[in-house]
Amino acid sequence: MAGTLVRKSLINAIAGVAVTVAGFASSILVARLLGVEGSGVVGFAVWAITMSVMVADLGIPGSLTRFLPELRARSTLDADGLSAALLRPYVLVSACVAGGFFAYAAWLAVAHPAGDAWQIGPGSFRSSPLFWLLCGLACLSQSLASFVNSYLRGVQDFAALARLALLSAGVQIVATGVGVVTFGAGGAIASSVIGSAVVMVAIVRLPRAGSAVSPALRDRVRRYALESWVSHLVTAFLWSRMEVIFLERSFGSHAVGLFTVSLTLSNLATQGPLLLTGALLSHLSEHSGADHAERRQNLYPASVRLLALIVFPLCLGTAGIMPLLLPLLFGPAFDSAITAATILVGSASLVTIATIAYSYLFAMERTRFILGSGLVGAILSIVAGLTVVPAAGLLGAAGSRAVIQTLVSATIVCYAWRALGCVLPAADLARMFLAALLCAVAARMVATVSSGVPGLVLAIVMGALVYAAALRVLKPLPTADLHRMREALRSLPVPLRSAALASLRVIAPA
Template sequence: MSSRFVRNSLFGTIAGVSTTLGSFASSLIVARLLGVEATGAVAYVVWVVGVATTLTSLGLPFTLARYLPEMLGRGETQQAMRLAAYLFRPFLLATALPAIGFASYAGWLIVQHSDALAQFNPQTPLHDPMICGLVGLTCLAQALAEYARSYLRGMHAFSRVAKITSISMAAQLVALAIGSSLFGVRGAVGGYLCASLLPLLVLHEIWREPGKAAPDLKARIVTYARFRWASEILGFFIWSRIEVFFLQVFWGIQSIGLFTVGLTLANLAIQGPLMLTWGLLPHFSEQRGQNDVEAMRRVYATGTRLMAFLVFPACLGLAAVMPAVLTLLYGQAFAGAIPAATILVCAASISAVATVGTNLMWAMERSDVDFYVGLVGAVLSIVGGLLVIGPLGPMGAAYSRAATQLVAVGVSSWFLVRRLHFEIPIASLARLFAAAVLCAITARLCLDLVGGILGLLVAIGAGAATYLIAVRLLAALPPDDIARLRSVSRMMPSGLARAIDPAMRLILG
């Protein structure tokens, strides 16, 4: 792997750590300060923002991250910046629509109900004019911030992404704590808005450039962006929180609070390893521009094994100790979320490993595959929402989400093997999964035997040791992969590198 790819991945990891810990801490702040019902109300509003920004993105942020590295690989730096400016104008117009729509709706609510600002019902947050105004502003700010970050990633400016993201998440936590304490749900929504303000400063670099793109490139971009946009919309049914809609319809706001807590923990388990994939799309795109397919095959196989090495124990281990972890973090009021959270975190392990292949397909301009996979997933999500979530509530949402994601991963993997002729390292994945199962069994036994916080600490340590020993005994990772892990660890801060090195020696023997 190139040094730039490793560096980009490390800076991507820093940005990812900031995002993951910030999102996790945000959910804790809201849950602890506002309770289950208000947590559901905030999660519902955040979901609405996600829907609006997805519908108006035009697929352009992903398109930017896909084509800028290819142009940089050919030495076309100025043309890359002009492409970013060329795509920004239509993106700005599209993303302004939700802000205008929600602002107009807020005004209508005030006109129709003179006391609309004085009354707030957490069961119907979008009936509040102030919430609607904040939602409109958040939609616009989040969309523009994502475009700015995609521009920086496409230009290989991952260090700036890491810095901006870290500061933004810190600002969100402060604003969220103050806002939730003083203004409840309204203040919490305003806190989420704060995280999107700093990246907007990057947009002046794009705006000052004259927008331009070569005719042949325009044709490629239109095709890619069209499928990418449709894939994002359909993918929202699979990977985002479409279950929130059905829970709101059938079970109410409180069920959303329980479900989103479980989903937050599932995302927390996979986010650490996923951070390492931030540099994959630019890296694959650059190799694609150089027509180096063999190098893409090597990176895909290695990336998939290393992702599984990190994700499987994190997810299965967390599932094993979920009863202790969830109540310790969120309190006994959220204990009803434990069964659903356990299912979600196990299913997340499979979908996370598949992200390496997803980045590969994006780099090979097969965004059409995402569209068709998303179409299948959308149908399954709607069917699951009507037939499973309705009668079973949060547990049904977990079952529906897990089944839909596993089907989507299966279809994508089939295309990767049969159509693109890339080989999935099945044998290594099976050995790594078996080692992770042993890790989970050990952790749960320790938790049951010791109990309490001490039991949780013992479970984590014993589970990790069991996993590393099992990986060595099963020869789950080839020596080349372990060597790559060691080379990456040497590039980390000295204290972290010293902590990781014993684990590497335990695997190597």
């Protein structure tokens, strides 16, 4: 079971890596070509688009990922019928939410008919009809693309998901470069529309008809969708870029630009490992019956260890090289973001571990606790935004985000243990964290006495060597996990397989 999951996750990771690379490359282009202020404008747009997509979500994409694997595993005829039944209201609601942006843009165009009102600049983007028009288009295209991606995950067609992601990533990078050079911030926002449109058009190939959804299934889906939707909306205040509202209000686009860059590096460090869990929800849903409870509980510590093995050194190692990495990527104008980025990336090493527990709770339809914990986190985030952020600025935003997210994540992990019997392998995680901490210290020592690309490369190599040596001594991976990893890695293409197996032998000799 675990080997199958890892193989699915590796294929899914290809899709996610493409999306991550496209987003990161686009962020660098925006930062380099538009500077801190321009990055702040684009960062505000990203926040507005993300929140609007969540509002239009209705819990439907998550329901596809949750229920389609279960239906297909039981060989029922409801899978296509469920997809078709959910598609119609989803398209309607997405169009209505996007229509709100379009209506606001039309009102601004009438209220401010002057030509310069269409310019998207640090001091004028809020009153620009073009800014809100592009946000509406991005909301619509990303919402429909989300449905396509969730359907493909639900039917576990990760190969098609990867193909679409690779195509979308290539288009977005090219569109960002051309758009920013030609149209500035407006071109950067438009590139997100173009990139997601590549995936969105695949919606015409999804099922339009199927067997009628049974009343019992309809009730389960409706409850799950509603609870997960509200949970996502509430937790959006905790996990999205909500801090940009308070930073923009108190300190303007410059602070938003610095915070956006900090989050970009934090997301880069965690996104790769998180992609390995992309297939986990659908895999758990496929085995959601009571007769699979023991197998799910056995899978939990293995999944957590696999994620920690990668995310701990990436997060803490990235924090160690931050003084060299951030200026090299985004330019010296963003040096003020180094401390904030270090805080966010470092704390993400612990927060990311809770994603496994989240997947288990969603698979077992324990959405109410997620809603409750998210509500508490959202209230704390708002309080921090009204108090800490205005007083401490960028560092206040980064610090409060790190503390609140860590507390909520710890609560989720504890609930998964008490309610579902998902025991956290604390001793193994502690050894991995120690190894990653030694990696970060070694990398920071090199980064302190060196500079430029050679210094960065040397710091990364030193950190990797120290991490491998620490793992070899501390031995945090059980024999069963190593066996599963070797079996899964043998399904990779030959060049990747050889490198991956060689790396595994270094940290854990057979």
